[in-house]
Amino acid sequence: MRAMVLDRPGEPLEAREIDVPAPGPEEVLVKVAACGVCRTDLHVVDGDLPDPTLPIVPGHEIVGEVVSCGARVEHLAPGHAVGIPWLGHTCGTCRYCRHGQENLCDTPAFTGYTRQGGYAEYVAADERFAFPLTEAPTAAVAPLLCAGLIGYRSLRLAGDARRIGLYGFGAAAHIVAQLARYEGREVFAFTRAGDAAAQRFARRLGAVWAGASEQSPPELLDAAILYAPVGALVPLALRAVRKGGTVVCAGIHMSDIPSFPYRDLWEERTIRSVANLTRRDGEEFLALAPKVPIETTIEEFPLAAANEALRRLRDGHMTGAAVLIP
Numbered sequence: 214m215r216a217m218v219l220d221r222p223g224e225p226l227e228a229r230e231i232d233v234p235a236p237g238p239e240e241v242l243v244k245v246a247a248c249g250v251c252r253t254d255l256h257v258v259d260g261d262l263p264d265p266t267l268p269i270v271p272g273h274e275i276v277g278e279v280v281s282c283g284a285r286v287e288h289l290a291p292g293h294a295v296g297i298p299w300l301g302h303t304c305g306t307c308r309y310c311r312h313g314q315e316n317l318c319d320t321p322a323f324t325g326y327t328r329q330g331g332y333a334e335y336v337a338a339d340e341r342f343a344f345p346l347t348e349a350p351t352a353a354v355a356p357l358l359c360a361g362l363i364g365y366r367s368l369r370l371a372g373d374a375r376r377i378g379l380y381g382f383g384a385a386a387h388i389v390a391q392l393a394r395y396e397g398r399e400v401f402a403f404t405r406a407g408d409a410a411a412q413r414f415a416r417r418l419g420a421v422w423a424g425a426s427e428q429s430p431p432e433l434l435d436a437a438i439l440y441a442p443v444g445a446l447v448p449l450a451l452r453a454v455r456k457g458g459t460v461v462c463a464g465i466h467m468s469d470i471p472s473f474p475y476r477d478l479w480e481e482r483t484i485r486s487v488a489n490l491t492r493r494d495g496e497e498f499l500a501l502a503p504k505v506p507i508e509t510t511i512e513e514f515p516l517a518a519a520n521e522a523l524r525r526l527r528d529g530h531m532t533g534a535a536v537l538i539p
């Protein structure tokens with residue numbers, strides 16, 4: 214099969230012919246219809262994340278069709294449409310797995326990082342972490358598998374905030390904005406200074422205000438969610454939230470957070486991170502998405518153009534989500 218392979222972080226992906234994976238007893242083999250390009254892929258390729266399995270095929274926003282099943286697969290069959298997310302495997306026995314926090318499993322595997330991902334024609338997936346899809350596995354659905362899922366989890370961790378700030382208006386924020394509006398919240402979108410296109414995009418998706426990250430919103434926020442991997446945004450977001458407000462850091466990697474005066478945290482403001490996802494997040498979000506309905510804005514790239522898609526994302530030149538089509 215054709216695949217885009219990372220041999221060493223810091224180098225471009227290489228287009229290569231490799232063997233179609235053989236699914237294990239509890240795995241399914243999936244023919245990839247589309248795979249979204251997530252910022253986390255960029256962190257894997259750039260070497261921001263430690264100890265990837267090398268060589269690795271990146272990609273964890275996978276939609277496709279099951280073509281064969283291992284001997285112990287129970288719930289999926291050839292022809293089923295599935296989505297495969299970042300969390301690719303958990304141990305099921307550690308304290309986190311046993312207490313509803315499998316996103317924090319001590320010995321997890323992550324798709325496109327520590328197990329082979331979806332920048333390829335086929336991928337093998339643990340049956341338990343392949344979500345059945347109710348809709349066809351089209352390119353527009355792919356970003357729901359991470360931008361959507363992590364976005365959903367980050368919005369839940371923001372609690373019942375009515376006025377919510379989204380810092381970095383890319384793939385995740387453009388989905389969360391629709392979800393937040395559906396839930397009757399007000400979205401305030403923060404972008405790089407002067408990024409008029411992203412601010413227009415945010416307003417079109419229902420943001421009541423859009424401006425630069427350095428600006429103060431017209432009203433104090435109940436919560437802010439950071440999707441941009443920029444630590445300097447944390448103190449800015451803290452100053453934009455009200456007493457008791459929460460700042461949620463949704464990225465897996467972020468530049469260092471600069472020091473800030475304690476008074477900015479004082480009055481019970483909270484800073485927290487979001488790590489990975491649980492299967493429950495997946496089930497809840499994938500059931501909710503068609504009701505909103507969430508419409509993704511995507512740009513399709515052929516599989517061989519994965520490096521180009523990653524470059525566009527790195528340079529901040531993507532509106533919405535990039536999706537690879539094998």
Ligand SMILES: [Zn+2]
Pocket residue numbers: 303304305306307308309310315317318319320
């Ligand atoms: Zn575990």
Ligand SMILES: [Zn+2]
Pocket residue numbers: 251252253254273299359360
């Ligand atoms: Zn992701």
